[in-house]
Amino acid sequence: MPAVLWIALHPPVLSLQAFAATLGTAQHALPLALLDAHRIQAVNRVALQLGVKPGLKRATSLALAPQLLFGQADAARDAQALRALAHAALAFTPSVTLDGDESGGLPCVLLEVRSSLRYFGGLAPLLQRLQATLAPLGLRVRTASAPTALGAALLARWRSGFEQGLHSGNLRALQGQIDTVPLALLGAARAQAGALTGMGVHTLGDLRGLPRDGLARRCGEALLDELDRARGDRPDPREWLTPAPTFEAQLELFERTDNTAPLLHAAAILLARLVAWASAQHARVGGFVLAMQHEKRHRAGPQAPARTELPVALAEPSNDAAHLQTLLYERLARLVLPAPTLALHLRCAQLVHRAAPNGELFPTQASAQEGLLRLIERLQARLGPERVCRPLRMQDHRPERATAWQPALLATPHADAPPNGPTLTRPVWLLSDEQPLGERASHPLLDGRPLQLLAGPERIETGWWDGALAVRDYFIAQAHDGALVWIYRARLPLSAAAGEGWFLQGRFG
């Protein structure tokens, strides 16, 4: 057993898929091509069937396929997608490194997993888990494993997949496989690939057969060095990747949009990257900010903002992309955009490092509590936090101040038990603004019918210290239909606004 085991993840169509993420769902069936300096760099399958090949000029390809959709190759966009892949890999092992991005061509994420194998129960379950974790990122990935980092990278680039993975357990087998790998896959050999092919060198095995000193003079030390590292003849120290302390990701939309469906589609990709970043640090997201960059030309006025920020705060930190997406959806559905959106920007600095909640096999108190929390969170995201609230008993005699309201997610302090007498002393329904009652022969009227006073008065005289003086006599009265109401008579005409006479305060529901 070798002391190290590397898994290489190679996204073969990274730039194309990173570009396709910015498209709406309607454009996915169209032929796509990425342009780099007026030449086609990558095409999708539909375009390939129409005869469009990488390397063609823009005009040539348009002649072949007039409906071809062009995008600009963008190294920064590709790097962001690759970084998300690396973050997802960081959830499995702390030893993750990127390979091949400086040479441009064949990017690879490399994981050293020997120390994690026992935890995940072997290579096959680990690869399965890895595949499930990478799926939401929407990238096609080829994998390979080998005892050397470069060896694994070569195998992944060569031909491999999750189905028919090329997994080489020992060094000797790897060296045999490397000998058959095409020359162009080795980073350092790509520059001289033409010259070497002319010499009849097609595979790395052919290259190894050449005299070393002559090859070093002709092609430089780097080529031999890389070959030796791939074969395990030379040590290959790596610098491990560490995720940034704050998450920033940007996605430029292919076309400006003014409804939420394409925004949500694009935000889902950003959220998947956010979750990958959070799980790389074994933490959960406590909140994030989605900023929408607006087009200048279509803004409503000069004072219209250039970007709309949508902060989403979570009551319970979560790593569930679907949950984050629902919350964002509720917020986006309420939002009126001042102008069409060009780009999305996702920022997150609120990471909660805490032990992950336990999974439950059967529904328990804790899982029910979490489900309720999520429900409240969803309702609050759509309706606003002030519309989902809990009542709170306050120590005040004035009925309008005896009940306070607070957002439902805050913990309620344990209230004292109410006086538990044989009868109800307060009505369930308290009218928010007391309704003045008519009066006939000093008897209060409700809906034109006299009220029969049954109990009272209960005198409440309080609040002289906070400017809301209440001097009232409360009575329980019966309306003509038999229902009981709570009314009061203002004892002193203290101010013109408060008025005097009889008022309906509540109903005994």
Place this chain on the structure above:
Amino acid sequence: MNPVSVVAAVARTAAPENLHPALWRAHQLARTRTAVLDSGFAALDAELPGGGWPRQVLTELLLSHPGVGEMRLLAPALAGIAAGAAGSAHNIMLFDPPAPLCAWALGQLGVETQSLIVVHGRDGAQGARHLLPSADLLWALEQALKSGQVGAVLAWLPARLRADALRRLQLAAQAHDGPAFLLRDIDVRLKPSPAPLRLVLHSAGIDTLSVRVLKRRGPALAQPLRLALPPVLSPVLRARAEATRALAQVMQGRARHPAPAPL
């Protein structure tokens, strides 16, 4: 076994009410497959299918105006849920209540305020009687029912509600393991509703509620039920009020039919 008892046994098993829990005869009360929730009023329980408030379905309570005693009618069941009668879900969600609630009164009724969550629709102003339901409120109500994490749901819905909205709520309620009460205006009693239990509530005097069963899975009930609610007045005050009322009626009657003058 003699042939007569065999025939009787066959007849007993072939009786529709023994074949399937969803079958019952028109003169019987339906049985429910799920456990019901004790309403706290024995007279009411006796007339409800299964013997209590049904779970997983909507229950409509129709009243002419808020404050006839509907909260005191529901209070025993709600207090039971807050104390854990409905399994792990202790919470009671109120959607668009017609007026602000008094936390002290609820506490006196035994409903702990920690277990209450009040949800207001976005455009529904507090206390205002609006005609159309807000889309947000119906959405929130459906979410709460579907989540299955809420112990009981009370929703005050306006009279003009599309039939498909009610139908949708009824479907969502199947995931909700607790009672779901819709409190609506009495005007809708003539409109059809998918709720299997519909009651009309009227005030019938001091601390008394008259409950007319408009629809239930069972035979029609001719007489409304009279339930004694948790009292507001002490027995002494109540007796005095009733005496006053009787006296007033006698006086009124005397004024209308003056006694013949003695000779």
